Amino acid sequence: MRSTASQGTALRVTVVGLLVIFTSAAAGGCYGMRELEDLSLITLLGIDKGKTDPILVTAVVAIPRRIRPSAAGGGGGEGKPVVVVSREGKSIVHALQRIDESLARDVTTIETTYVVLGEELAREDASCILDVFTRNLEFRHTTLIAVCQGTAQDFLTRLSPAVEADPATYLVGLTTVAYNDLGVSPLVTVHEFVLAATTVESEPFVPYLVTTRKTQEKVPPPQGGEKKQGEEGSEAGQGGGGQEGEEVVAVRGGAVFRVSDGKIKMVGTLDPRETTAALIMRGELRRGNIEISLPGAPGTQSIIKFHHISAHPRVERNGREIQVTYKVRVTASLDEAQGQSQEVSPRFASAIARTCTEELRALLERTIEKLKSMRSDSVDLGMSVHAKFATWKEWEEFDWPSQFPQTRVSFDVKVFVFTTGFTSRPPVPR
């Protein structure tokens, strides 16, 4: 009996052991594994319109041993930390396969943190990125997306940040700060881009990146040279000599898209202040500020810093007429005032709040009118309006994309300036 029992136990242990090994091997992904050192990790991906093939893909491939800081154990600082490779292809995956042919390692986008769209491609049709990010497991939904002035190839090739070894880390930090702390740029993942592009109620809205000069010196226009595509409106030219200062990347607000006829087209940009207004309407603004002239002192600039912002759209529907009133409430403080203004009085504080309210209302109105003129609901107004419809059929018949420009939008703004920085005034200001 004992031997039978022990045989049974041994059999059971063997079966369970084999099962554990089999399951671990199969479910753990050991099948078809690829070692990390055999991979080329693409950290930034640029997409442009190609010349011979439809798509030009630029891949910024990290060289990990060069990204590592020198203090962390040698190897750092020897040469560029990334390799930039561009290839054209019939699709993104096709172009990546061509890039693969020129590298000794298997390229992968599993670590890609940013996708940068060239402006020309964005203005023509950005829908080429939708499918691969929806379908392909290696393309992650959390990847951030932006549009750059000019071509993405040019932008990524010239991207050499001073404060970070890794360009991808730099770009992520740049837009994150612009979104979280300054409120002058949206921060959009591919997931959000896809959602906005595939729904009727909203349109994509992504950061707009430009290459500019570190110093604010005037750059003489290039003599006799052709203007590069997308240079119009840029703060600084990109073809100047090396004496004007180092080129740096900057966020210049948001790029606005419109979806029509199955194409996702960039239809314009919002400057940083308008982007702040758009973020307020989207209910996303965390921090931000507005510049106003101090009451009674025209031309004296001051900075009002927003602490808490809320914006709730109230929608009224009368047949096909839509009236939206945004109830905007802001708590703010006066952060800085140029000049010698040291006025401290309840009347002064009220006047600042009034001025700020008017400025903000004007900014919001200007922004929504600009979006209406571009026929792009990048502030997701449709998300609030469709709640007034009982069924999807009614909503479709209403045809929001065509109705958005006709929608009346007003703003009920109240700004509470809880401090102007001083509580008492010196008897003799100097």
Place this chain on the structure above:
Amino acid sequence: MHQITGSDLEQPCSQARPDRPPQSAPDRSPLPYSQTPSLGHIDSNQVVVLLLYLTASTAFLAFPALVMTRAGSAGWLSMALSAGLGYIALWGWIRWSETTASKGFVPALRETLGRFFGDFVGFLVFSYLLSSTGLLARVFSGGTIIGLLPEVPIEILQGTLIVVSAFGAWLGLEPVARTGVVLAPVVTVSLSVVLLASYRLVDFRHVFPLWGLGPLPVLKQGLRGAGIFANVSALVILKAYMRNPRLLRAAGMWGMSLGAFFMVITTLVVAAAFPYPESTRQLFPLGVLARSIMLGKFLQRLEALFSFSWFFSIAVNLAIAYVLSLIVFSQLSDSQTVRPYVFPVSSFTFGLGLLPPSLVHAVSWLDAIYSWAGNSVLWLGWALYFISRVRYGNRSGRTGTGGDTVRRREGNGPGDRANRSKGVVPGGATGGDGS
């Protein structure tokens, strides 16, 4: 009291209970249900958890997206309606089970419908369990390939899942139930973390227009989608294995409530995270949601948690489904054991799962099975109850196998102990197949 363990599996009850004399001579005739072999016993809490797995695991798959396809942004309303219908149907099963005392599922069917029709209906239920199990394994494996392991052949994944689940079934109901209870907090916590962490992606304005594609499509989908709760019928199969069958009603209601809550919340979150019609494109919306979470540098791959909850819940679901299939088949064949069927049944489901030429077909077939076969099984409880009432009135509700008064064995599980003090559970010697 003798504690039945896994080693008692396949032993006739007389051997499993040393306080009973062994049978003197082999009896080839079908044994009464109270003497069929043991798979272990479970308490009411374990029944609740098993029902939760059986009803809610499909939320991890394509079903929220399928509901959105037919009901639009009001998919969650359809799911709530389906859940309401599930409650009504569950009540039918409970009422019928009360008319059949402590009989096993197939013996109870035979009592209500007669030998031929009872076996026929039992075979249909068995077929439903088997086909849904095979296709569920296929859909899950396909989802794993799309979402996690793109280079692993589907046969390897499906085989692994089926081997693990079938091994659980081979061990018996009690080990499966215990595994389910142990993993339930893991699944719940990891899934809750994923759902909570997706707050930035959720916008409840996406739930509008409130009626989605319209009241009629919502109603239709609610009726059709009720089939997803067909597995609540497992309650009457599990009844005979409960230490205290008197807690059947409460266990059923709790299991159904938790499952319904989970399904409605999941559908609501999916509707809020993916505006219509984008929601309809998501093959595995919860998986996509988990992949889209971005919480900063230190929590970049929260989807790993989802993978745990996904695999655990489906594996336990399949293991329970295997156990239920084996129980029904064992009772249909009047055999004394389930283990010899484990390999054939699991092999059959493996082959069945590979029948659909693509994942799209597999999802479509599984949806059809839940919609039509599921609904048929769901409402079978009321049909059986009415037939039973017509044939027997209230008589069979108070009778056991041989017409004698039913006495239930006192359980020893936490759920049973809680009721012992109330004096609800009388001492007795029936109630499970191991008595």
